[in-house]
Amino acid sequence: MFHLLLFAALTSFLVSRTQAQPQSSFDFQVYRTRVEPIFLKKRQGGVRCYDCHSALSTRFRLEKMEPGQENWTEEQSRKNFEVVSKLVTPAQPLQSRLLLHPLAPEAGGDPAHGGGKFWTSQADPEWQVLAEWVRAASPSASTLSSAADKTAPLSFEVFKADIEPIFLKQRSGHARCYSCHILGGRTFHLASLAAGTKGWTDEQSRQNFQSVLRVIVRGDPGSSMLLMHPLAPEAGGDAFHSGGRQFDSKNDPDWQTIANWIKGDPPEPPKAASSTASWIYVTNSATDTVDVIDTADNRVVQVIRGIELPHGVTFSPDGKRVYISNESESVLDVVDRKSGRILQKVALSGRPNNITITKEGDRVLVGIRTQPGSVDVVDTTLLRRVKNIAVDGGVHNIYLTPDGKYVVSGSIENKTASVIDLNREEVAWKLKFDRGVRPMAFERKADGSTSRIFVQLSDFNGYAVVDFEKRAEVTRIKLPDEPAGFGAIEGRLGTPSHGIGVAPDGKSLWVNGTLANATFKYSLPDLKLIGYVKLPEVHGSRGRPTGAVPEWVTFTPDSKFVYISNSAARSISVIDTQALKQVAEVPVGEVPKRLNTLSLH
Secondary structure (H helix, E strand, C coil): HHHHHHHCCCCCCCCCCCCCCCCCCHHHHHHHHHHHHHHHHCHHHHHHHHHCCCCCCCCCCCCCCCCCCCCEEEEHHHHHHHHHHCEEEEEEEEHHHHHCCCCCCHHHHCCCCCCCCCCCCCCCHHHHHHHHHHHHCCCHHHHHHHHHCCCCCCHHHHHHHHHHHHHHHCCCCCCHHHHCCCCCCCCCCCCCCCCCCCCCHHHHHHHHHHHHHHHCCCCHHCHHHHHCCCEEECCCCCCCCCCCCCEECCCCCHHHHHHHHHHHHCCCCCCCCCEEEEEEEECCCCCCEEEEECCCCCCEEEEEEECCEEEEECCCCCCEEEEEEEECCCEEEEEEEECCCEEEECCCCCCCCEEEEECCCCCEEEEEEECCCCEEEEECCCCEEEEEEEECCCCEEEECCCCCCCEEEEEEEEEEEEEEECCCEEEEEEEEEEEECCEEEEEEECCCCCCEEEEEEEECCEEEEEEEECCCCEEEECCCCCCCCCCCCCCCCCCCCCCCCCCCCEEHHHHHHHHCCEEEEEEEEEEEEEEEEEEECCCCCCCCCCCCCEEEEEEECCCCEEEEEEEECCEEEEEECCCCCEEEEEECCCCEEEEEEEEEE
16 A cells, blocks of 8 residues: 555656746756766666666666766756756655655565666665755645646546556557466556456456556656556667567557546547548568558558568559559559558569559559669559650659649659650650759649759758759759758768658648758748758667658648658658647658558548
């Protein structure tokens, strides 16, 4: 019962994301001279708090010191101070995670700490230093009110109806929570089901309910072991969970269900059927899979398998077929959307890269990377290649213009964009550049015809602007010099900017910056820089983090969200286009590159 009371008391060490941060009442000088040295003290085995908490993605994240540096600079200490201040409750040591997490359970601490238990008693001199510092701080009104809000009892009925089934759920690639947590000696212990039954009795459910209360903090999902222990470290979870990473992201529907219950939110009513459903298709270029993300909840709902080195992806107008270029076999794979089954393989004239489809859906145009370069035309009724159109150079990317009258291919080697008249199926005109042609995006006029093409180029950190009617480049826009510091270690200096797109509403242009590890938003038609959004960093074993290496851009039909493929991070960033904020990161396969949006009404 004592542990239960402690968990119930651990209430407000983190300020709600929806509230403003109050000014800290903690003493910085005392922190720097007495508290911070504790984090550098070597413990059993020579390990310091710093060793884990400067490298792992935990809520207690300390600033990384340079080799040979023995102490933090004042600027670094102030950053550490801000982090630590969110892990303690003013005047309340026993409501402060910083003091409870490394404290032994029998002394009133949390059940587990990935770094072990440093203090066996609250009388430990280090624990007392921290407690004295916390007691000296003045509690704010917001802290007191938030603590009161978190004492409301949690609903047993919601637990039984919505939470317990999660523990019995078979999650892909994982054992059920139930399989391990019926074993003895577990802080989170579940009752064993009777032979032949598929659910708990009411009495057993009440036992499970009491067990779960020991591993949650009411009102605070981010402090609840039940949620943070099985959450992937890169998503902010604990460093290790013996049951594996049950949740790759906080956007996981089950994670959200438990979090809402802990916060005391009523369960969401069933959503009315939407008139439009949208999915993001992701080609994982270093595997044989294509992931499908449902934009309703940003989770992978389907994996298409058996297409080694998938490159481009597009869809039939009715959404029944998915077309995917297959570099390994030099074919166009025709896939049934609902089942994910490959229906047919269409032989191509050479190794393909990106693809597009006519508005009518009668022809798929496949860019052939093999020199001297061409575009294969695949008849979608006959499902065979019916023509090969010669262009200027091996094709890397290929696009349909907004009015559907032209197809534009780009060549890296020949530094050329070739414009194909779809009616005649031949090159109408071409434009030479001084650098290799990379991704492109198209701006439309009021009548739907093409106004401008925005072209990314090799070795140029920005994009060229082409007037479609004049058939000429009119200017180049360089991305800002800051942020910077990425691209060299990743070997991407020759491709400093890759991935560009015009939002469906035509009001903004989004441009990926590899050197900045960010995506930039420009207004249209004036091309004024609005701002940027940082992309995830990759934390390896070689010290400083590296970039996500963004590759592609696609949007939801309403232009509210933009999706960015992070090829080095094995993820897709979901960005709110108005707030300029990443709202989700979806784990996908190895080296995700091309993206495309399918919407069905």
